[in-house]
């Protein structure tokens with residue numbers, strides 16, 4: 001795809017809560033759940049991202065990106081974002097996939113009590129300019145605890 005103009009805009013929404021029978025504005029970038037929660041390092045984690053409300057509210061995703069982030073307030077400066085999934089938008093509106101985090105990754109072993117958030121970044125096309133598509137991004141933040149299988 002060729003874009004005459006490409007503009008990246010970021011916005012972060014509050015975490016989405018349980019889906020009701022109407023679409024809350026906070027669900028415009030997706031509803032994310034995962035199991036088990038807390039995440040157990042070294043064991044498979046199944047993520048379930050629903051974009052039904054995103055689509056209904058006019059934010060149909062093109063790409064979705066998932067990172068595990070230590071918030072700036074808690075970050076030593078040596079805890080980079082862990083980029084664990086890049087997904088094309090699911091045609092069905094729901095994307096279920098499994099990830100196993102390496103318990104021996106140095107960041108997990110060096111900072112075993114670190115505080116994390118999962119950021120789901122949803123990229124969608126804004127329909128504002130006459131040149132064509134402008135891709136913009138929004139996201140949801142979900143606080144998460146990581147534990148070791150032996151704990």
Ligand SMILES: *[C@@H]1O[C@H](CO)[C@@H](O)[C@H](O)[C@H]1NC(C)=O
Pocket residue numbers: 019031048049050094096
């Ligand atoms: C994923 O979550 C949706 C609700 O957002 C639910 O309807 C669906 O059954 C879930 N799918 C799986 C495989 O857990």
Ligand SMILES: *[C@@H]1O[C@H](CO)[C@@H](O)[C@H](O)[C@H]1NC(C)=O
Pocket residue numbers: 073074113114115
């Ligand atoms: C993270 O930072 C916040 C704000 O400084 C602080 O209140 C909280 O206790 C910190 N949590 C951890 C686990 O360091």
Ligand SMILES: *[C@@H]1O[C@H](CO)[C@@H](O)[C@H](O)[C@H]1NC(C)=O
Pocket residue numbers: 042103104
């Ligand atoms: C992590 O490292 C320990 C010690 O080297 C090893 O026994 C263990 O099998 C490793 N875990 C995985 C999941 O590779």
